[in-house]
């Protein structure tokens with residue numbers, strides 16, 4: 592028996608796989624919504640007799656795709672993707688995203704930047720007027736992380752090392768993540784630019800002007816918001 596949250600993830604995943612067509616190269620993000628969607632995608636491919644190739648954004652997503660027999664590819668073979676399907680931690684009214692709660696923001700952003708369309712799956716609770724309720728994940732180099740955290744604090748954040756100082760969480764890229772509460776982020780592009788200007792910052796979880804379509808689940812029903 593699925594919980595309400597799981598059912599919402601299942602339904603939005605079912606809606607997302609309908610965007611996958613024969614011959615596509617598809618990026619798959621990371622996180623619990625994507626995890627649930629991978630099996631649905633495998634069933635969709637089988638049922639519709641569709642052949643695709645997938646670029647996964649995390650080692651975990653890669654393992655899941657392999658488990659369900661979904662063919663993989665990478666940037667040694669493709670330059671452009673038709674579609675990227677991913678989750679998000681927050682979506683604002685301008686379709687700007689805050690991502691990285693699952694720790695895969697760098698690879699997700701690389702894949703999304705190579706995709707013609709980024710399709711985001713969320714439940715209603717992730718829609719916000721302004722980004723920033725969820726602490727912003729910032730991927731950083733482990734070397735000198737304490738100094739990078741101080742620089743982020745000088746920019747107004749309250750940075751916390753993910754996993755704790757004794758055993759920091761390590762990303763698939765062998766980096767650390769600072770979860771940074773900035774309060775409201777009215778101008779995501781400007782904050783992103785400031786953070787990227789700091790030595791030691793690899794990437795931020797702000798995905799600005801990348802999304803065209805957001806699928807939103809609520810009470811098991813899915814609605815679609817598309818950017819004009």
Ligand SMILES: O=C[C@H](O)[C@H](O)[C@H](O)COP(=O)(O)O
Pocket residue numbers: 620621622623624625677678679680690691692693694695696699
């Ligand atoms: O790094 C992880 C990703 O950005 C996820 O897409 C995001 O955290 C949403 O994850 P979930 O589907 O588990 O809420």
